[in-house]
Amino acid sequence: MLASCSRTLARLPSKGVLGCASARLKHSLPDLPYDYNALEPYISADIMRLHHSKHHATYINNLNVAEEKLAEASAKSDISTVIALQPALKFNGGGHINHSIFWQNMSPNGGGDPSGDLLAQINKDFGSVDNMRKQLSAVTTAIQGSGWGWLGFNQSSKSLQIATCANQDPLRATTGLVPLFGIDVWEHAYYLQYKNVRPDYVNAIWQVANWKDVEARFKEAQN
Known part of the structure; x- marks a missing residue:
């Protein structure tokens, strides 16, 4: 079952990270709404497996580490460390936000035109x-x-x-x-x-x- 923050990210990504960070909850890898091979032949199962279970998971792990360090630095009023952590938060937080949308933006029943x-x-x-x-x-x-x-x-x-x-x-x-x-x-x-x-x-x-x-x-x- 997905963590509440991951569910929020899939629908309200820009608020999800901030909400999770303030509550100091760990982010978790969201489940895909389809199997790894479901988007073939357009996107292969090998790509989906690596992209989701390795790359997205790495962004989440690094984001959790960065947020833990941010919480420690904030508690100590260590402004230099808070500033130094911003690139990692932006990169890994952005990776989590972007991919949480990306998986939902695709479907094995997709294609055609909007309505x-x-x-x-x-x-x-x-x-x-x-x-x-x-x-x-x-x-x-x-x-x-x-x-x-x-x-x-x-x-x-x-x-x-x-x-x-x-x-x-x-x-x-x-x-x-x-x-x-x-x-x-x-x-x-x-x-x-x-x-x-x-x-x-x-x-x-x-x-x-x-x-x-x-x-x-x-x-x-x-x-």
Whole structure:
């Protein structure tokens, strides 16, 4: 059974880390809502197993260690150590936030097009779903090194926007956008299957896009 903080991260990632940190609860690896082989042939079981059980688990373990050190430093009013811990908190906390969304953003029953209010908003902001796909795929594929491409919601302008983040930088803390759909382009997310052909992997992601999850995040962001 998932820890309460992990469940919160899957739905409210930007608040989940802060809430867990303040309560000094350990983060735990969230279960996938499907088997490791469920996204084949688009994403192989080997990639999913390594990505989830090794890479995501490492972010969580390092985040827990960093938060323990932060609590100790804060108790001692050791400001220098608190400052020194910020990169580790950002990287590992971001990795936990991003992947907790990523697993939910995909489904073996995914693909196709969104519907309802999300479809209407995409058509308003991008002209069509195909235009949104092309724009997000292009900027994500063009990321230099490691990072993420995102479809996010701007709560001020009430519009959808596309953005990229380097490394494991979390979208909301970095840009203010609420994350709806993310594409991980760290090499560990695709190299075993797609080698250095990142565009093929990015295009394949759309075949497993879980629009029900994206629509739920969109509805929540509007409120």
